[in-house]
Amino acid sequence: MTALRSLCNFGFITLNVFVLFAFSNLAVFFNFYGFLGQLPIPSQWSGILIGVFSASALAVRPLISARLSVEGAVRAIAAGLGLTIVSLLLYAHVDTLVPMLLLRVLHGAAYVVMMSATVTLLMVFMPPEKNGQGFGVITIMTLLPYAVVPYALEHAPASVPQAATPAPRC
Numbered sequence: 197m198t199a200l201r202s203l204c205n206f207g208f209i210t211l212n213v214f215v216l217f218a219f220s221n222l223a224v225f226f227n228f229y230g231f232l233g234q235l236p237i238p239s240q241w242s243g244i245l246i247g248v249f250s251a252s253a254l255a256v257r258p259l260i261s262a263r264l265s266v267e268g269a270v271r272a273i274a275a276g277l278g279l280t281i282v283s284l285l286l287y288a289h290v291d292t293l294v295p296m297l298l299l300r301v302l303h304g305a306a307y308v309v310m311m312s313a314t315v316t317l318l319m320v321f322m323p324p325e326k327n328g329q330g331f332g333v334i335t336i337m338t339l340l341p342y343a344v345v346p347y348a349l350e351h352a353p354a355s356v357p358q359a360a361t362p363a364p365r366c
């Protein structure tokens with residue numbers, strides 16, 4: 197394989213678009229505190245429910261970091277993405293403390309597996325002489341959702357369901 201000399205390659209661009217969407221997944225949770233306030237969960241649990249996402253990521257990252265390799269990165273991305281999608285779909289159906297706590301742990305763990313594997317694979321497509329530029333692009337992809345998504349959701353048309361409105365129960 198010829199060494200990559202440009203950041204404009206399919207793998208680098210595709211994985212950065214994936215990073216953009218993965219961080220957008222987090223940016224939608226800027227209103228999570230408000231969402232929790234509409235659920236029958238005691239308000240004193242809000243901080244724990246918000247923080248357990250990151251705590252689970254902190255617990256999982258050391259366990260997976262030593263085991264992640266380029267060869268297994270695509271499988272890890274697929275597993276993390278699949279569990280992230282399942283997590284996102286479950287938020288509309290969970291409205292009590294213990295299931296929400298477990299859901300936040302699952303979502304945090306899935307997210308960190310997905311992102312750790314993505315960064316592992318990104319290194320394959322980033323030419324060593326372009327590391328500074330490459331990490332600059334990755335940083336923009338991680339910050340852009342936080343600049344755009346909360347504003348976009350706040351100003352979304354009324355026909356778009358808002359995150360702070362729990363799904364109707366059947």
